[in-house]
Amino acid sequence: MSKAATDSNAPLYIRMQEQDNVAIVANDGGLPAGSVFPCGLVLRDKVPQGHKVALGEIAEGEAIVRYGVVIGYAQRPIAQGSWIDESLVRMPPARELSNLPIATRTPAVAAPLEGYTFEGYRNADGSVGTRNILAISTTVQCVSGVVEHAVKRIKAELLPAYPHVDDVIGLEHTYGCGVAIDAPGAEIPIRTLRNISMNPNFGGQAMVVSLGCEKLQPGRLFPQGSIPIQSTGGREDGLRVVCLQDAEHVGFESMIVSIMATAKEQLAELDKRRRVTCPASELVVGVQCGGSDAFSGVTANPAVGFASDLLVRAGAAVMFSETTEVRDGIDQLTARAASAEVAQAMIREMAWYDDYLTRGGVDRSANTTPGNKKGGLANIVEKAMGSIVKSGSSVISGVLSPGDKLRQKGLIYAATPASDFVCGTLQLAAGMNLHVFTTGRGTPYGLAAVPVIKVATRNDLARRWHDLMDINAGRIASGEASIEDVGWELFHLMLDVASGRKQTWAEHHKLHNALTLFNPAPIT
Amino acid sequence: MSKAATDSNAPLYIRMQEQDNVAIVANDGGLPAGSVFPCGLVLRDKVPQGHKVALGEIAEGEAIVRYGVVIGYAQRPIAQGSWIDESLVRMPPARELSNLPIATRTPAVAAPLEGYTFEGYRNADGSVGTRNILAISTTVQCVSGVVEHAVKRIKAELLPAYPHVDDVIGLEHTYGCGVAIDAPGAEIPIRTLRNISMNPNFGGQAMVVSLGCEKLQPGRLFPQGSIPIQSTGGREDGLRVVCLQDAEHVGFESMIVSIMATAKEQLAELDKRRRVTCPASELVVGVQCGGSDAFSGVTANPAVGFASDLLVRAGAAVMFSETTEVRDGIDQLTARAASAEVAQAMIREMAWYDDYLTRGGVDRSANTTPGNKKGGLANIVEKAMGSIVKSGSSVISGVLSPGDKLRQKGLIYAATPASDFVCGTLQLAAGMNLHVFTTGRGTPYGLAAVPVIKVATRNDLARRWHDLMDINAGRIASGEASIEDVGWELFHLMLDVASGRKQTWAEHHKLHNALTLFNPAPIT
Ligand SMILES: [Ca+2]
Ligand SMILES: [Ca+2]
Ligand SMILES: [Ca+2]
Ligand SMILES: [Ca+2]
Ligand SMILES: [Ca+2]
Incomplete structure (x- = not known):
């Protein structure tokens, strides 16, 4: 990358590679027509900041090169010093996915960088968190009003007693029912939700609020074995599920009480986490x-x-x-x-x-x-x-x-x-x-x-x-x-x-x- | 619809049409095998509440009829009094969209029902609201964190001064950028957002928070003429836009101040609304x-x-x-x-x-x-x-x-x-x-x-x-x-x-x- 000037008031352009025939104007607010760069180039047009200027004459149909790469072709002849607005650039055809160079320029492995560390929360699965958060997973959007209500109550009534926990969040989303759950591609949102629940910042302590009748059942979101951490309550493998449609729930408050009771167990475990020195590799x-x-x-x-x-x-x-x-x-x-x-x-x-x-x-x-x-x-x-x-x-x-x-x-x-x-x-x-x-x-x-x-x-x-x-x-x-x-x-x-x-x-x-x-x- | 009994403890089934060969068990908790209905029908299986019971013998492949309609075919012979679990029902093929009866059973227009009214908020466009809400439209998800913050502040600091306004809500969504905005079908989310902003409960007072660089620009969300109500501030046709990337915004608080100032104008207008007696036809x-x-x-x-x-x-x-x-x-x-x-x-x-x-x-x-x-x-x-x-x-x-x-x-x-x-x-x-x-x-x-x-x-x-x-x-x-x-x-x-x-x-x-x-x- 070369700059045409370093004085921050003088007209300045940035060219990325030697072979580029365009550069971008660097100055705040752009430059007026007539501006002269240190190299002698004169702007023919007013050019906004970040926009391209022609470094030389460009013929109609000629390649416009930036980053050493053809970013397009000139729609008409472009004079040296002109503003190259996007309307002047004809886009090149898409690169086909055949005949590609395969591992031809594999960079050498660079020298290890050692000695850098951070203070993180180490999890049982080997991952390291940068925050200590209670996350409440949800199987379906139906429960999100109840979960939002519960999260407010947990923050106000429980969180102050667990000073090592940073925050409480509901993992709300629009998936879970009213979706083609067996269609091609449906595995993407499902595994996304599952894996988000296992984000290192949540400490491996999954807790889920389910409605009961949704397509994305807790057992489908978290098949047996998907929760790596054992815990005391909940399902055998440590998954704590609050199901709103369970017969035990009589009245809205009973749902909030269930969620808060489960959250309390989670908070108690999360509150034991302490930051330890970890290598930057984590x-x-x-x-x-x-x-x-x-x-x-x-x-x-x-x-x-x-x-x-x-x-x-x-x-x-x-x-x-x-x-x-x-x-x-x-x-x-x-x-x-x-x-x-x-x-x-x-x-x-x-x-x-x-x-x-x-x-x-x-x-x-x-x-x-x-x-x-x-x-x-x-x-x-x-x-x-x-x-x-x-x-x-x-x-x-x-x-x-x-x-x-x-x-x-x-x-x-x-x-x-x-x-x-x-x-x-x-x-x-x-x-x-x-x-x-x-x-x-x-x-x-x-x-x-x-x-x-x-x-x-x-x-x-x-x-x-x-x-x-x-x-x-x-x-x-x-x-x-x-x-x-x-x-x-x-x-x-x-x-x-x-x-x-x-x-x-x-x-x-x-x-x-x-x-x-x-x-x-x-x-x- | 006929019921087999009216005593709420006695075994009870509900048959929808005379020609139905199945009915559903109405009793809370379902019924055990051996239960006898008043008509003499004896349950062969335990049947959960809401599930189907065979009213007579049904041969393999025979139609299972409910609501007077074939809902499926028997996968195997079903004895009278049996539970018809979904595994016993082979689904009929989908109804094709050709050769349909077209307006063949158009019901007679029923006698008008007059004299029923409600108290609603009449809008200039003729629509009637049932609530009086300040809605803040957004063009793109990028702004939603800022809008959520502003909504909290508006509720706490402004809303109490406008007692006739019920609530303040941010119309947040996941559309607006990172989407194929010109692809077939994209008109659906765009017009949905536009028309939601015009919901009768918002009084025809559109206000929008935009980021600035998003694909769904305010002028695309609300083309000239789409806002029916004139107002004092904002664009000529009454659209008030706060654009976060505008040069006037220096610092986070300046964005909140802009949104709150615009909200205040909206609140003042909404606060003038009063419920009036409207016919139920509204x-x-x-x-x-x-x-x-x-x-x-x-x-x-x-x-x-x-x-x-x-x-x-x-x-x-x-x-x-x-x-x-x-x-x-x-x-x-x-x-x-x-x-x-x-x-x-x-x-x-x-x-x-x-x-x-x-x-x-x-x-x-x-x-x-x-x-x-x-x-x-x-x-x-x-x-x-x-x-x-x-x-x-x-x-x-x-x-x-x-x-x-x-x-x-x-x-x-x-x-x-x-x-x-x-x-x-x-x-x-x-x-x-x-x-x-x-x-x-x-x-x-x-x-x-x-x-x-x-x-x-x-x-x-x-x-x-x-x-x-x-x-x-x-x-x-x-x-x-x-x-x-x-x-x-x-x-x-x-x-x-x-x-x-x-x-x-x-x-x-x-x-x-x-x-x-x-x-x-x-x-x-
Ligand atoms: Ca929210
Ligand atoms: Ca529905
Ligand atoms: Ca439905
Ligand atoms: Ca991105
Ligand atoms: Ca990007």
């Missing part, structure tokens, strides 16, 4: 982006990628996801795979998603949002290049299907939709204990179950949303910090947040987005 | 069922059907829905249509749903739940017969597509999935101002936007859930009340609840299920 970090702009791919995402490499060197697990956003970079990913099996698994997941979208009649151009375009991203190819850099440069060690639980370390492609909430929900199911989220346009995103560290791509956003953004990667564009600086800062912040020494802004304001299940099957 | 009632059992179709649903006929005679609108549950009775519905156009519209909606399910690889047997079967419903055909009776006997005057707004009176088939939450959400979009919900197994269902009257199918449920069920139709099975008695009771309760003279139990406990959009398109 982190399971999910990274994603939302509200992306052209700076996502040059500031925040590269910094996350750098931190991701540090985590992998430290022996941790890092998941990158968002299938629709990395699909156009599949050839880069298969080339970086640890083995042919890993590459084939990526192709399998992407092919499944291609088919899912085709069945729904979806055009791949549908991913870019009005905000993406306003932020300077011409199309999904340009967005994908900027999204993939979150994954850093490590070898890709594994692939996870949506809703599955992660059981290995290293850099993992966890196949999920790009939707912030669906991706976050699936990463929770995978066992994520820390979430890193980059944003250019800004989003107040947060999850109840796991801390979310938000990284701003631009100084302006970091300044305005000073109490919502946890890290400002915009300093990379203004020359105040390097990718490495921000990457290390993020790495250290992750250890602090994981340890409970620091709270994220989303935790501070208690900003919690609802769980959002990925259910490719019909509802009935 | 009711827009959505009926549905959930957690059904074999009593749903013999007690609660017939009582709702009776009340539905009263409403239609009073000039009101009544919507019945739940496509997957009435699909197997399509021939009854097309026969009752007011015109060929109405019948064809029903066929069109059912064909669309058939196709939707087929694309998703769904078997039609998927609708019946474990609870349905436990409650005595053998299959979807039997369930459909019991579900359709909610619609009463009136002529079917119109058909509504999912998410559309209702613009006519009379009995309407509003095509929705059977999922309680999706159906309720779509009926809210249609303009429902009162909801009637029947349940056999029991559900604590409630909505924030509209009162939900819950009708129990059995005495046992009504007794145990005494502070969750608003009406006990179980008295019909035990001979304590007639269908007409309970129907009239429900009709009067509807007028009381609509007037705010009575609260439903769900309102009392503040049991609110989340809005659940029907989005047949993929997510991205």
